[in-house]
Amino acid sequence: MLKRRIIPTLLLRNGRMVKGKQFREFRDTGNPVTATRVYNAQAADELVFLDIEASQENRGTLLGIIEQVSKEAFMPFSVGGGISSLQAVRDLTLAGADKVVITTAAVENPGLIEEAAEAFGRQCIIAGIDVKKEDGKYVVYTHSGHNRVDVDLISHVQNMEKMGAGEIFINSIDHDGMMQGYDLELITLVSEATTRPVIAMGGAGNFQHLVEAYAAGAHAAACASVFHFGDNNPPRARAFVKNAGYPVKTV
Amino acid sequence: MIGIIDYGMGNLRSVYNALDYIGQDAELITDAARLPDYERLILPGVGAFTNAMNNLRSRGFEAGIKSHVESGKPFLGICLGMQLLASRGVESGDTTGLDIIPGDVVPMELGPQFPTPHVGWNNVDLSYKHPLFAGVKNNIDFYFVHSYHFVTLDPKAVLGITDYGGPFNSIVASGSVVGVQFHPEKSQQGGLAILENFATWDGKC
Numbered sequence: 001m002l003k004r005r006i007i008p009t010l011l012l013r014n015g016r017m018v019k020g021k022q023f024r025e026f027r028d029t030g031n032p033v034t035a036t037r038v039y040n041a042q043a044a045d046e047l048v049f050l051d052i053e054a055s056q057e058n059r060g061t062l063l064g065i066i067e068q069v070s071k072e073a074f075m076p077f078s079v080g081g082g083i084s085s086l087q088a089v090r091d092l093t094l095a096g097a098d099k100v101v102i103t104t105a106a107v108e109n110p111g112l113i114e115e116a117a118e119a120f121g122r123q124c125i126i127a128g129i130d131v132k133k134e135d136g137k138y139v140v141y142t143h144s145g146h147n148r149v150d151v152d153l154i155s156h157v158q159n160m161e162k163m164g165a166g167e168i169f170i171n172s173i174d175h176d177g178m179m180q181g182y183d184l185e186l187i188t189l190v191s192e193a194t195t196r197p198v199i200a201m202g203g204a205g206n207f208q209h210l211v212e213a214y215a216a217g218a219h220a221a222a223c224a225s226v227f228h229f230g231d232n233n234p235p236r237a238r239a240f241v242k243n244a245g246y247p248v249k250t251v
Numbered sequence: 252m253i254g255i256i257d258y259g260m261g262n263l264r265s266v267y268n269a270l271d272y273i274g275q276d277a278e279l280i281t282d283a284a285r286l287p288d289y290e291r292l293i294l295p296g297v298g299a300f301t302n303a304m305n306n307l308r309s310r311g312f313e314a315g316i317k318s319h320v321e322s323g324k325p326f327l328g329i330c331l332g333m334q335l336l337a338s339r340g341v342e343s344g345d346t347t348g349l350d351i352i353p354g355d356v357v358p359m360e361l362g363p364q365f366p367t368p369h370v371g372w373n374n375v376d377l378s379y380k381h382p383l384f385a386g387v388k389n390n391i392d393f394y395f396v397h398s399y400h401f402v403t404l405d406p407k408a409v410l411g412i413t414d415y416g417g418p419f420n421s422i423v424a425s426g427s428v429v430g431v432q433f434h435p436e437k438s439q440q441g442g443l444a445i446l447e448n449f450a451t452w453d454g455k456c
Contacts, residue, residue: 002415003372003392043439045372046394071268076394076437093262098396098437120261121298123368123396166368166396195366220371249372249392251440 004246005045005220006210006237008227009201010035012051012081015061019228021177023130023145026052029228033068040073043251044234047077048169048199048222050101052144054082063095070096080128080169084109089116093124101169103128104142107149107156110163117164126199127160129153131186132173138186145173157193168194169222172202179205179225184216191217207232207240214246253277253450254289256316258306260296260331269436273443275450286315291325291449294332295436300340300356300399303331304348313349320351325454326428327383333430334401336423342399352423352430354403365416367398375411375421375433381456383429383448391441393433395421401432427454 010017010032017035020026029035032049039047049069051062059082066079079092080101089100105112106127117125130141131153138153157168170190172183182203191198197219204210204223213221226232238248253270255263257279270277277293280286294316296303307313320326328336337348340356348356359367372392377384400419403409410429411422421432429449435442 001373002369005371040439070264071272074269074272074437074439074443076396076434094264096262096264096268098262098265123297123370123398124261167370195363197366197368197370219366250374251391 001247003045003249004214004241006234006241006248007046007048007199007220007222008039008044008234009048009050009222009224011224012049012062012065013053014058015065018052019177019224023173023176032065033072036069036073039234040075042234043249044075045249046075046220047073048101049077049079051079051081063091066092066095066097078126080126084112086112086115086119089120089124093120099124099126099166101126101128103130106160106165107140107142107151110159113160113163113165117166122164122166125165126167126169127165128169128171129156129160129190130171130173133183138189141173154189154193157190161194161196165196167197167199169199169201175203177225178203181205181209182213182216182218182221184212187213187216187218207237210237210241211244211246214241252289253291253293254280254286255293255295256312257281258296258303258310258312260298260303260306263295266293266295266329266436269443269446270450273447273450275446283311283315286312286319291327292316292319293327293329293449294335295329296331296335298331300331300334300342300348301344301346303335304340304346307335307349316349317351320426320428323427323454325449325452327449328428328430329436330397330432330434333423333432334399336428336430337401337403340399351428352403352408352425353405354401354408354423356399356401359398359400359415359419361416368396369398369415370396373413373415373433375413377411377422378409381410381424381429382452383445385448387441387444393431393435393438393442395433397432401430426456
């Protein structure tokens with residue numbers, strides 16, 4: 001039986017690991033390579049690295065981190081942040097990334113998803129979608145939550161699937177870092193709109209929140225604060241989720 | 252020395268890194284003429300079946316792989332590398348495979364409650380004891396990511412079965428050849444144990 005995944009997510013800024021609230025107020029949370037070693041020892045299911053200030057200067061730093069990570073992490077990992085060309089996908093996969101998360105470019109140039117899926121296989125391409133709720137309606141954002149864009153969420157999800165994205169990574173800006181639980185309505189809406197696996201992000205503050213995300217339709221729950229700010233780790237998360245009746249990885 | 256066949260299908264660094272981590276010497280092979288220098292070969296890969304076979308053929312690897320296997324030397328196919336062992340694949344075209352283990356590689360067609368790719372951790376039920384899985388507990392989880400699966404009419408070729416919307420063949424084996432649909436290099440202790448066993452396996456069962 002396929003297991004539900006718990007995915008620690010590491011936000012990177014200038015080569016350091018950070019965590020914020022609602023895409024702002026970032027706090028330093030340590031060295032990403034050290035954190036990776038710990039997650040590897042704890043047999044985390046998978047890791048996601050998101051470079052939140054992706055820029056030309058940062059690209060080299062990011063590739064360096066990914067190369068180090070790939071020598072220490074014997075689990076799949078994905079990398080996102082500022083990926084806008086096939087060359088960027090190639091550079092990251094050659095540095096060791098198994099998958100890439102494409103968010104801003106997926107809105108600005110959906111054809112990139114198609115080209116990347118064709119070149120690297122759709123299992124390699126995750127469509128990232130950052131969402132904010134405004135006047136009761138879900139609105140898509142790009143550029144790490146800075147730019148509001150005029151695309152319908154559900155059409156965008158379905159277009160990503162059509163273009164060949166292998167997974168959908170849905171992130172709630174409102175819930176990010178608040179540790180009050182995921183946006184369950186958003187998860188259900190998106191998972192019902194696509195036949196691709198959905199990774200939910202934004203809001204986990206305890207392990208019950210992960211269970212709620214699965215119940216809402218998520219195949220995988222990504223989380224950051226719950227592991228950064230508290231005495232929690234993936235083995236304890238797996239034990240909790242298992243007791244709640246969802247299958248988890250047997251080590 | 253383990254040779255990792257580099258035929259232009261995706262990143263092979265993770266397989267190399269995993270072997271390096273467990274202290275095994277490995278090299279990437281880009282020149283088919285060098286295949287006979289290696290006692291053990293790994294065929295990794297991600298991407299589509301047809302492209303992969305075209306790449307293997309245009310780079311001259313097919314004959315060398317077959318003679319390696321015919322001489323009874325250990326051979327491990329991973330993910331797409333496992334699927335290429337089949338007689339035929341239908342991903343972006345209808346293509347003859349390496350035809351080392353009889354079977355077809357076809358899309359997983361499951362209900363809407365079973366999205367593809369089949370991605371994540373899933374357990375493997377071993378059909379019989381095999382040296383490559385010595386010390387590996389039955390039914391532990393390995394990391395999978397694929398949308399096609401290996402169908403064979405030869406029950407003896409099936410070493411492991413996994414359930415995703417129904418059973419499918421997650422390990423095929425024949426003589427000195429084993430193919431795993433999952434990624435041992437991404438499957439932590441259980442996966443590294445398989446690679447460690449492969450490094451010392453003499454190809455006999």
